[in-house]
Structure formats: C-alpha cells, structure tokens
C-alpha cells in the first residue's frame with residue numbers, strides 16, 4: 001500500500017501532462033515529457049520514470065490514477 005504522502009497531482013491538457021508545481025524545486029506549471037501512452041502504462045501499474053525538466057530530479061511513478069501519480073518517495077510535507 002502506497003501512502004498518500006507519496007502522491008502528487010497532475011493535470012492533462014489535450015495530450016500534454018502538467019504538474020501544478022514541481023515537488024522538488026517548486027517551479028509552477030511544469031510540462032512533463034510524459035505522453036498519454038506513458039500515462040496509460042502507469043495506470044496499468046507499470047513503473048514509469050519522470051525526469052523533471054526544471055531541476056532534473058527523477059520521480060519514480062509506481063502507478064497513476066485519474067488525478068495522482070503514486071511514487072516511491074514521500075513528496076508531501
């Protein structure tokens with residue numbers, strides 16, 4: 001069971017996937033390199049890596065739902 005502290009919300013706009021803010025450096029409205037195919041794989045529970053374009057930190061996404069990425073690390077304070 002993944003704790004809720006390990007989640008981070010994302011938003012879709014067309015085929016783009018955004019984060020409201022980067023959990024690592026706080027940059028706002030970060031456009032990720034993920035596409036719908038990546039998101040669909042993540043929703044199937046396939047581990048997906050996301051390199052943040054703002055600070056190059058690596059997020060390891062274990063799975064995704066309609067609102068959140070569920071990751072391997074605590075992102076919420």
Ligand SMILES: [Zn+2]
Pocket residue numbers: 022023024025026027052053054055056057
């Ligand atoms: Zn960042």
